Amino acid sequence: MNAHRFEPRLTEDGITFSLWAPAAKTVDVMIDGLHAMQRDDAGWFSTHVSGAKGGTRYQFRIDGELDVPDPASHFQPADVAGPSEVIDHAAYRWRADDWRGRPWQDTVLLETHVGTFTPQGTYRAMIEKLDHLVATGFTALELMPLADFPGRRNWGYDGVLWYAPDSSYGRPDDLKALIDEAHLRGLMVFLDVVYNHFGPEGNFLGRYAPTFFSESQTPWGNAIDYRIPEVRQFAIGNALHWLNNYRFDGLRLDAVHAIAEMGDMHILNDLSRAVGEFAKASGRQIHLVLENDDNSATLLDPVTNPPNGKYRAQWNDDYHHAWHVLLTGEAGGYYGDYPTPRSSIARALRSGFAYQGEASAHRDGVLRGEPSGDLSPLAFVNFLQNHDQIGNRPLGDRLEATANFAAIEAALAITLLSPMPPMMFMGEEWGTTSPFPFFCDFRGDLAGAVRQGRRTEFRSAYEKYGDEIPDPLSEATFRLAQLDWSERNQPVHHARLTLVGKLLANRHAEITPRLDGSRFGDASVNDDGLLLAHWTLGDGATLQLIANLSDGVAAIPASYQARRPIWGEIPRDELAPWAVVWDLGER
Structure with missing residues (x-):
C-alpha cells in the first residue's frame, strides 16, 4: 500500500x-x-x-x-x-463495545432500503423497528448501498462518493447509533457496496485521475482499472472504512461479474485478504458475500475464518429465478433459462447453483457457472424476493400480486428451513402489498435519459400499462415504495408474519445449531411435483424434506421413511397440494 x-x-x-x-x-x-x-x-x-x-x-x-x-x-x-x-x-462512544459478531451459520438476513423502510426514512427511525426483526427471527439487517448519491432519493447504486453515508438518511453518528442498537439486540448489520462503477453524476475523478478508469466498458461506462495500485487502495480502503469506523459485520459486493479485471491478482481476492487481516487483528467475525452472475464456485468458502482471499457466500439468483418461474409462470428474459423450474429448484437444493457450467440460452449459449456441490450449503444465500427482482419490474410489484398464496407459503417453508442462509426483502415477512419501484432524483438531461431508458427497456410493458408504470423521477414513486407498517395488523398479513416467525423459530431451535459442518445430500422431483431432499448436518443428523410443488395431490413413494417431524404432519399415502414436511433423523 x-x-x-x-x-x-x-x-x-x-x-x-x-x-x-x-x-x-x-x-x-x-x-x-x-x-x-x-x-x-x-x-x-x-x-x-x-x-x-x-x-x-x-x-x-x-x-x-x-x-x-x-x-x-x-x-x-x-x-x-x-x-x-x-x-x-x-x-463516537459505542455502547455495544464488546460486540464481536456472530458465526455465519446463524445468518437470517432482512434486506432493507433506509429511505423507504420507515415513513421518516432515516437511520434513527430504523432503530424503532429493530425489535420487530428480533421478534420475527432475523439475525442480520442488510442495508442497500449508502454511498453518497446525487439528489434526495435513490436505490443507492448510483453512489459517487463511496466513503460518505448519504446525508438524506442522517449524519454518520446516526448510522453508528443504528448499528450500535442492532448489536445490543444481537443483530448483525451488513452493507451493500458497489465496486464495479461510479454513478452518472458527481464523479470528478476522470478530470484529475483519468487512469482510475480503463478503456473497457461496463453497462455504466468505462470500467474502474484495478491494475492501478492507487485504485486498488481506494476500494480496499473503502471496505475497511465501513468495517472499522462503522463496525458493520459484513459487506455484500454488488454485481462483481461486472468488474473488468485485467491483471494477475483479482481485486476480489486482494480485498478479502485485507479484510481477513483486519478481522484477525480486531478479533471480530466479519462476513463477505458476493452477487456474481458468473456463479464462480472457486470464489466461495464459508468455512475459513477469517476470510483469506475468498467469500462466505453468494446470492443464489438461480434459486430465485427457478421459484419465480414456478410461482408466476413468467418465462421472459433470464427466466427463459429455467424451463423446468422444479428440476432447477431440486438441483439448487442438492448442490447450490442450478447452472454449474451449462450453456445459458439467455446469454447466447455462453457456458455459465462452476460445479458447486462440494461446497458447504452455507455458501448460498437463498431468497424468493430482493430489491432487484421486485424493483426491476415495470410496476415494482411483489410475488403477492401474481403468485398463488399457498404456493408462496410452501416456498417460504422450504427456503426458511433449508440449510442455506435465507434472506427476505423488507415487508416480505408479512406479505406486504407495497411495491418497490425503481426511483431516483436526477435533474436535467440525465433525468430525461433515465425516463427514456426505462421506456426502451420496458417497451412492451409501457404499451400494456401506460401511465400505470411509476415515473422513476417522481417523488410519488418513492413514496409508493415506502412500507406500510400498519398492514401487519390486518388478519392476512398477521397470519403470514406468524408463519414466518414460527418457521424461523424452528430454524433456530432445530437447524442452526447443527449447520456448522453440514453437507449437501440429494434432491429430486418427479412428474407429479413431489420433491424429496436431504442433507447431512454437522452433528451427523439427516435433515429431510418432502414437499408437493403442485396444485394436485401427490402420492408418497414407498421409499420415503419419516423421522422425527419438525415441520408439518408426516404424510401417509399422499401429500396435499403445496404441503411441506420437514423431519430430522438423529445420528
Whole structure:
C-alpha cells in the first residue's frame, strides 16, 4: 500500500489532507481560504492544516479552476457537489463495545432500503423497528448501498462518493447509533457496496485521475482499472472504512461479474485478504458475500475464518429465478433459462447453483457457472424476493400480486428451513402489498435519459400499462415504495408474519445449531411435483424434506421413511397440494 491514503487524517494539532490527482498541475485544499498542497512523483498531493478538526468543511481546487469534493469524503452535508466534512470517528462512544459478531451459520438476513423502510426514512427511525426483526427471527439487517448519491432519493447504486453515508438518511453518528442498537439486540448489520462503477453524476475523478478508469466498458461506462495500485487502495480502503469506523459485520459486493479485471491478482481476492487481516487483528467475525452472475464456485468458502482471499457466500439468483418461474409462470428474459423450474429448484437444493457450467440460452449459449456441490450449503444465500427482482419490474410489484398464496407459503417453508442462509426483502415477512419501484432524483438531461431508458427497456410493458408504470423521477414513486407498517395488523398479513416467525423459530431451535459442518445430500422431483431432499448436518443428523410443488395431490413413494417431524404432519399415502414436511433423523 502507498504511504499516502485518500482519507483525511486527524492528528493532535490538525488534519493532513491527501489527494491522488496525477493529471493535475496544482491542488489546493479550501478551508476558509486556500492551502497549497505539495505533489510527489506518484501524483499524490498533500498538506497539513494546523488547527483544523472534526466538523471542518473543505473542497479541493484543481488547477485553480475546478472545485471538487474529496473522493474519499466521509460526509457530504450538502450533497455530492458540496463541501466535504471531516468526521472524527473516535468521538463516537459505542455502547455495544464488546460486540464481536456472530458465526455465519446463524445468518437470517432482512434486506432493507433506509429511505423507504420507515415513513421518516432515516437511520434513527430504523432503530424503532429493530425489535420487530428480533421478534420475527432475523439475525442480520442488510442495508442497500449508502454511498453518497446525487439528489434526495435513490436505490443507492448510483453512489459517487463511496466513503460518505448519504446525508438524506442522517449524519454518520446516526448510522453508528443504528448499528450500535442492532448489536445490543444481537443483530448483525451488513452493507451493500458497489465496486464495479461510479454513478452518472458527481464523479470528478476522470478530470484529475483519468487512469482510475480503463478503456473497457461496463453497462455504466468505462470500467474502474484495478491494475492501478492507487485504485486498488481506494476500494480496499473503502471496505475497511465501513468495517472499522462503522463496525458493520459484513459487506455484500454488488454485481462483481461486472468488474473488468485485467491483471494477475483479482481485486476480489486482494480485498478479502485485507479484510481477513483486519478481522484477525480486531478479533471480530466479519462476513463477505458476493452477487456474481458468473456463479464462480472457486470464489466461495464459508468455512475459513477469517476470510483469506475468498467469500462466505453468494446470492443464489438461480434459486430465485427457478421459484419465480414456478410461482408466476413468467418465462421472459433470464427466466427463459429455467424451463423446468422444479428440476432447477431440486438441483439448487442438492448442490447450490442450478447452472454449474451449462450453456445459458439467455446469454447466447455462453457456458455459465462452476460445479458447486462440494461446497458447504452455507455458501448460498437463498431468497424468493430482493430489491432487484421486485424493483426491476415495470410496476415494482411483489410475488403477492401474481403468485398463488399457498404456493408462496410452501416456498417460504422450504427456503426458511433449508440449510442455506435465507434472506427476505423488507415487508416480505408479512406479505406486504407495497411495491418497490425503481426511483431516483436526477435533474436535467440525465433525468430525461433515465425516463427514456426505462421506456426502451420496458417497451412492451409501457404499451400494456401506460401511465400505470411509476415515473422513476417522481417523488410519488418513492413514496409508493415506502412500507406500510400498519398492514401487519390486518388478519392476512398477521397470519403470514406468524408463519414466518414460527418457521424461523424452528430454524433456530432445530437447524442452526447443527449447520456448522453440514453437507449437501440429494434432491429430486418427479412428474407429479413431489420433491424429496436431504442433507447431512454437522452433528451427523439427516435433515429431510418432502414437499408437493403442485396444485394436485401427490402420492408418497414407498421409499420415503419419516423421522422425527419438525415441520408439518408426516404424510401417509399422499401429500396435499403445496404441503411441506420437514423431519430430522438423529445420528
